[in-house]
Amino acid sequence: MTHDHDHATLHVGEGDAALAKLLDQGLDAFNFAATNTTPEDQGELSVKAVDENGELIGGLTGWTWSGLFGIDMLWVREDSRKDGWGSRLLRAAEDEARRRGCDRANVSSFTFQAPDFYRRHGYVETGRVLGIPGGAEDVHFHKSLAVQAPPGN
Secondary structure (H helix, E strand, O other), rough: OOOOOOOOOOOOOOOHHHHHHHHHHHHHHHHHHHHHOOOHEEEEEEEOHHHHHOOOOOOOOEEEOEEEEEEEEEEEEEHHHOOOOHHHHHHHHHEEEHHHHEEEEEEEEEEOOOOHHHHHHEEEEEHHHHHEEHEEEEEEEEEEEEOOOOOOO
């Protein structure tokens, strides 16, 4: 059944938190039905590192959804970027994702950010989005988190 929306209006403006919440709810309902999952299959995940003064060294935010781990953001402050913190944050997040039953991970990184970092950690490029400001691209990656059994077992 279609509805007659002859008197509907469009509103264009700045960010709208209430609209974002309603869209989130609508998309979640659609996605749960399409994937046979529930809100209980989702979770947020974060890892952070702080120095001896309580200042943030870096952190990672992401989510889990029915066996999939997604990374939203991973950042390390500039003076700590060569100290292995990115790798430690990523490994800790992957370990937590595995603990939650995830066997795969997804992330994207602009070409001026850290695509080589993810490649070094076993992520495989699955595609790119063109047209990022400055001539950059958004590189999408996937990684299997399945734990391999040692040979002979």
